[in-house]
Amino acid sequence: RVYDDRRVPVADSGRAPPAHVWERAALGDAGEVWVAVGLASARRAALGLALPFFALGLLLAGVLWLLPRRALGAAEQRIRDLIDDLRASQRELEALNADLEGQVADRVADLEDRDRRLRELSARAVALQEAERRSIGRELHDGVGQVLTGIRLQLQLLAAREAAAERPLALVDQVIDEVRGAVEVLGPSVLDEVGLGDALARLCDDLGETSGLDVRLEAPAELDLAPALETATYRVAQEALHNAQRHADAERIELRLALGERLRLEVRDDGVGFDPAAVEEGGHGLRGMRERAELLGGSLEIASAPGEGTAILLELPIEETP
Numbered sequence: 531r532v533y534d535d536r537r538v539p540v541a542d543s544g545r546a547p548p549a550h551v552w553e554r555a556a557l558g559d560a561g562e563v564w565v566a567v568g569l570a571s572a573r574r575a576a577l578g579l580a581l582p583f584f585a586l587g588l589l590l591a592g593v594l595w596l597l598p599r600r601a602l603g604a605a606e607q608r609i610r611d612l613i614d615d616l617r618a619s620q621r622e623l624e625a626l627n628a629d630l631e632g633q634v635a636d637r638v639a640d641l642e643d644r645d646r647r648l649r650e651l652s653a654r655a656v657a658l659q660e661a662e663r664r665s666i667g668r669e670l671h672d673g674v675g676q677v678l679t680g681i682r683l684q685l686q687l688l689a690a691r692e693a694a695a696e697r698p699l700a701l702v703d704q705v706i707d708e709v710r711g712a713v714e715v716l717g718p719s720v721l722d723e724v725g726l727g728d729a730l731a732r733l734c735d736d737l738g739e740t741s742g743l744d745v746r747l748e749a750p751a752e753l754d755l756a757p758a759l760e761t762a763t764y765r766v767a768q769e770a771l772h773n774a775q776r777h778a779d780a781e782r783i784e785l786r787l788a789l790g791e792r793l794r795l796e797v798r799d800d801g802v803g804f805d806p807a808a809v810e811e812g813g814h815g816l817r818g819m820r821e822r823a824e825l826l827g828g829s830l831e832i833a834s835a836p837g838e839g840t841a842i843l844l845e846l847p848i849e850e851t852p
Contacts (some may be wrong), residue, residue: 652825653758726760727753727787730767734785741775749787759846762822763787763795766830769815770797770842778802778840792828795844803839806832819844 720729727749738745755763767785774783778801786796806816816832819842823830828846 649825649827721757721760721764725753726755726764727751729764730785730787733764733768733771734783737771737775737783743775743780744782745771745785746783747785747787749785750789753787753789755793755848758826759793759848762826762828762846763793763844765822766819766842766844767795767797769819773815774799774801774840777804780839789848791848793844793846793848796841798839798841800839803834803836805836806834 720732724732730749731747734745734747737743753760771783771785774780774797778799780799780801783797783799786794786798788794820830823844823846826846828844830845831843832840833843834840
């Protein structure tokens with residue numbers, strides 16, 4: 531006989547009863563058996579198995595949805611807190627930066643003011659020094675120079691009658707020349723008399739006549755500069771020409787003066803040259819030229835090498851000169 535899943539006998543007419551499913555099951559050596567399963571019962575059994583799994587899936591889905599959401603919410607809140615902290619720190623840094631910039635600006639302004647006052651005091655000191663030098667030069671010229679000139683005239687008259695007076699006369703001539711040189715060094719009165727352009731021309735002409743060097747000058751026809759600027763330019767040119775005559779063993783010296791936004795003086799020779807680093811350590815003349823330039827807010831550069839001649843370049847600001 532054949533039973534259904536409720537153990538109710540079913541017909542074995544060879545045709546499956548409606549709403550049943552036949553399944554074959556082997557019985558080993560005893561043969562096989564066919565089992566009829568009702569579809570309604572199968573649906574109920576499947577539904578009974580599916581519902582718990584469905585409920586478990588919903589529960590897991592809810593857990594999986596809720597936990598990340600809570601974690602994301604906490605992370606977002608933490609990120610917002612960090613952003614707020616960063617913005618607060620940024621505001622503090624901006625305030626601190628503004629305060630530091632203000633302090634730096636005040637410090638820079640204070641240093642610039644001190645530098646300006648120092649330059650003014652230095653310029654006044656240089657002006658007083660130049661005035662004192664010129665005063666000493668005038669005293670030598672008007673006092674000692676006139677006395678020596680009188681002595682020379684007396685010796686000249688004596689030399690006309692006594693041959694022994696020729697030696698003292700030569701010594702007096704030498705002293706007069708030295709006094710004139712000292713007067714020129716102490717105070718270039720030629721600047722007061724003819725101005726910078728003609729003073730440089732005389733300086734070059736005198737050097738060419740006394741040394742036999744080929745000294746050439748290029749300068750503007752008219753120069754209208756502050757006295758401190760003229761004095762510094764003349765002093766640097768004088769020292770540069772003097773150094774070229776004494777040390778360069780040159781045949782030609784070129785002096786060029788040009789005016790623009792800055793005064794530019796270049797003294798170049800074709801002499802033996804030297805190592806500026808080695809000479810400047812003990813060279814009072816070169817150091818003095820550079821100090822004169824820096825006191826007026828300018829610069830002095832020296833380009834030279836053994837066997838390549840020497841070029842001295844002076845640059846001075848025109849408008850800012852005290």
